Each structure stands twice: as structure tokens, then as C-alpha cells.
Amino acid sequence: MEFKSMEKWRVLRKFNLNEKQFKRIEKKMIKRHPLEFWIDERIAHNGQIVIYIKLEFIEWLKEVYFNKEKYYLDAEIEFFEKQVYRLENEFNIEHYEFKYEDMSLIDLRVYFNKSKNAIGVAVNRMEKRTNKSYKYTVNGIVMVSKEGVKWLAEKYFRKQYLKDLEIYKLLLQNVKRKQNGLYELLIV
16 A cells, blocks of 8 residues: 555546645645655656555545544544554564553653643543542652553543654554665655
8 A cells, every 4th residue: 555556636536626625635634644755746758747646645535534424533543543553464563552651740741742731631631531540649749650641642632642653654664665675765
């Protein structure tokens, strides 16, 4: 899927889109996923520029962009988890679990790039929803256990989790490109 593409005009026809609509979709995709390279420009034999769309982007359109049944962030996470599972199965490796550590409330603010108030509200909501206490104190510093940090990342501050998933997927794709001799320089 990483190497296969479809011409832009075929994608426009498939989804019944015009150029203006596609430009709007492209801008949203670039804003949400600046690390992805799903659109290629190539020069044809006659000198014309032909735009190709990666099949992964077409899947993203179907499963995320045009999916109005789910909240977009849930659909995004599902999509990237599916891509990661597919790549891990291709390499016959175990599913990677993100490692989280116990963190202080101050470290959580830096990790999630959120304010003191947002972290406090998130930790309180987490404890209400799970009916568990993930907080403890060490030398007067309030700490959150690694299970709590994992819950916050995967259930509350999901944009950070999505970003981590996307970076991991790109790393797996780079390994696949190297194995196939098609390595492209990607800045991750």
C-alpha cells in the first residue's frame, strides 16, 4: 500500500469531487498530518505533470474524512492503529506497546503541552471515570502512575497518542522502504 498510487483524476471521479473540493481536503490532510507524503507529482513522458495519490490516502478518505458516523479523532486513531497492525504483521513482529513512565503533574504539562488547569481537570476526570486513584506523592510532589499517564494519552489527550502512532507507522514504513530498496528521505 505504501508504494501504490492512483492518478488524481481517478480519485476525483471515484469520490465524485471537483478540484476545489479536493484542494480543501488536501489542505485539511496536510494540516492534520504534516509528516505524511500521500500526494506525488511526476512528469509524464510527454512533459506534463501528473499528480498521483497514494492508496493509503484513499483509504484515509474512506475511513476517516468521509466517515460521518464517528468522531474524526476516533476514526483517525482507528485508521493509524490498523495501518500499524498491518505493517507489524508484514514484519512478523509483536505489537508495540508505547512505554509510559510515572510523571509529576509538571512533567505532564510539558509532555502533553497543556496548562496546569487542563492537566488538573484531566487527572480529576480520569479518576472519576475509572474510579481509581492514579495519583501519589513523593517528597511533596504529586505524581501520576504510568497506568494513569497511559490512560490520559490514549483516552483523554488523544491527539498526542495519534501523533505517536503516526510517527511509529512512518518508522515502520521507512524500514519497509529500505528493505525494498525504495528508501525515500523522510524527516521524522
